[in-house]
Amino acid sequence: MANPYAGEVALVIDGQRHVLKLTLGALAELEAGLDSGSLVDLVERFEGGAFSSRDVVALIVAGLRGGGWQGDAGALLQADITGGPMQAAQVAAQLLARAFALPGDAA
Template sequence: MTSSQQSAPAVNAYEANPYAGEVALRINGETLALKLTLGALATLETRLRTGSLIDLVTRFESGGFSAADVLALLAAGLQGGGHRLSEADLAAADIDGGPMQAARTAAQLLARSFALPGEAGAQVPGQGPGSVAP
């Protein structure tokens, strides 16, 4: 791996910083911190071609998200977290907890990215009263 391809270091599950909008996900045996930076959000918006990020949040809140939404969101979070795992690599990766954990982590990533300061433990979209869980 060249220096331009190096990824951010792996973290323990307890080291992801919720106050910085980070979530942790174990991929291929490594716990990685994911974060949606402004650049990662712009890439995500372009990738999904769905109008706005509000549309994506609405899909997660209603339980109407797709596997492609989850994959694109996690790939953007990996990019924002400084990891060089491509979307294709992520699609083939071993994610601890499988697709359900991937969906939960994607929802948590959205919630933390749009939480106001002091709300780092923001409720996960789709898990509030009257919501459908992912």
């Protein structure tokens, strides 16, 4: 079960439930892979609803990697995500919110 207080979010990919989490290492990998800007810019894009599908994929991959997954973006692009792109975008936004929420904040 995903623990929101630990920053975890669940997502079903190819019929298998995964727990995603943005660890410090996953955040560093995410930031290094961004085409432009920083993590703050990424958060601002999500807050403003101006995020791209590339942002969503990068966040999902980083969260999966933080949860112990060994795959890469190419594998995710070929996968079936239960709930489709909308669910992926919601999970990406939840990951960001939970990674940067203070204890006790509703995220």
